[in-house]
Amino acid sequence: MTHTTPAAAKTSYREAVRLALCEAMRADPRVFLMGEDVGRYGGCYAVSKGMLDEFGPERVRDTPLSESAFVGAGIGAALGGMRPVVEIMTVNFSLLALDQIVNNAATLLHMSGGQCNVPLVIRMATGAGRQLAAQHSHSLECWYAHVPGLRVMAPATVADARGMLGTALRQPDPVVIFEHVMLYAVEEDLPASAGAVDIDHAAVRRKGRDVSLITYGGSLPKVMAAAATLAAEGIEAEVLDLRTLRPLDDEAIVATVRRTRRAVVVDEGWRSVGLAAEVSARIVEQAFFDLDAPIRRVCSAEVPIPYARHLEQAALPQAETIAAAARELVAPHG
């Protein structure tokens, strides 16, 4: 991964989001960024660092600590003809804006009989792994993926971090983008030509014939590591990155299960009533007779995420636990 050609540059996930934001703001004067500490501070995760200098305080807009007001203001600004990108520092704070997102952004188009669409993009950091303890380590993607009217994305690669935002801004309806905190520093080669990407389809990140590992967001690197371990043991895992969590790409989910006949669903969210449950149910509904083994889920332990590093790591899906789940499915037949 260290090879760099003139056409591609090593780029971090954080830089990729910034590139996408800057490109969108240069291309469209209606686009602006607002959120807590996005301006002078440069963003809690340094995503918007330097943007204030180029775009000024009107378009890189620091807000008070008023999640409900500035998310609601994003909805209003979208109704008023702007294309706001609202950054919520982390998913836990988004709960303070849940009213605006669920009661307004997601309902206005339908409730108005098609008159009031809300072209709003909400970005937020999600996930655990930085020893930030229970409140700052949630993975609540499934809460948003539950709600009709929202589109929910979880870019897991640098190319998707670069490309999904531009596509999201072209949507006429609200989009929620989850950026996993453990991905911000990940660096990958990004072609200079990289731009908007398709957001309708899941992506096979690794081809395999023995078992499907289905995941999204911050769990993708762990799943790829698990697949590499399994490959060394002679088990060829296929890795499906869901990318978009609402709507789910049923076709891709069913297709990978049909190829491998076994599925492990990996989700940093809690197991109960979560995304892994939803993906499993869809497999059962649509590909039950293609399965050679029960579906397995690898999720976070059902505890508030603890601070101590060893406890935190014990609570999260890990490459080893993912590989172990896959092995169990393959072993009886292998």
Added chain:
Amino acid sequence: MSPLAGAEILDRERALRLLREMLRIRRFEEKCAELYQATKIRGFLHLYIGEEAVAAGAMPALRPEDAVFATYREHGHALARGVGMGPVMAEMYGKLQGCSRGRGGSMHLFDARARFYGGSAIVGGALPMATGLALAQKMQARAEVTACFFGEGAVAEGEFHESMNLAALWRLPVLFFCENNLYAMGTALERSESQTDLAAKARSYDVPAESVDGMDVLAVEAAAQAAADAARGGGGPQFLEFKTYRLRAHSMFDPELYRPKAEVEGWKQREPVATFLARLQRQSWWSTALLGDLEREIGAEIEAAVQFAEQGTWEPASELANFVYSPGQR
């Protein structure tokens, strides 16, 4: 009413326009209550009767390009803003020809062409959106304002605090029009607010604020016009408290155990249509025939609206999933 009311001279056209708007709302809602009993209208139905002077008086301060957000008690605001009475009635019937295609009902009247961004059932929920729409107006350097009507119950919500602060901080052209009818459903203001002087509370955000007799349509009109002028002129958000009273129950399911009958009777003496009529009767140009004409005209409009709703069609259930996302999206 001013002590000089007997001597005041009112412009005939303007006064009749205000009377007409209040009467339209009053008679429309009386018909709604009737249709509710007849089970033509279902769900929640919140009547505005007693508060008509606020919508009728405030709306003329707005221009067609301005934006309006309202509450779940918003029939009056929709009608005064120019949403057609037929589509409003058809909406209550749940018909396809309703102003929200039957998907919103009484609490969610929308009309994008009238820049009427709906009734909202979440108390205080529209305040952040109104603030954001005003942000769009300001960022696009449009000489527009956004009016947000809400009840005094919303003042207890965090979204009131957050929105007032944000609008003032960014000097956005929002008109915060607070309809203080004294009760948040059944909870009296003094049982829910430590500071019952709502204008004082608004001033603490550095927002210019006035308290206005919301039963006096002329007082409402003057205050709203001044507020709109100030906001349009770059003066930032403005707050008006309209002191008013809901003469009917909170909704059709409310036995009204929380307020004394004598209080309701007292406010009936001040109800805005009758008190305004009393002032008009002192005008040299007044004749009772004017009222008769208005009532006939409004009666015909309501009858036509009911006909429109009755003749409306039901949207096929096969179209249920439309408008969850924009056309072409999923």
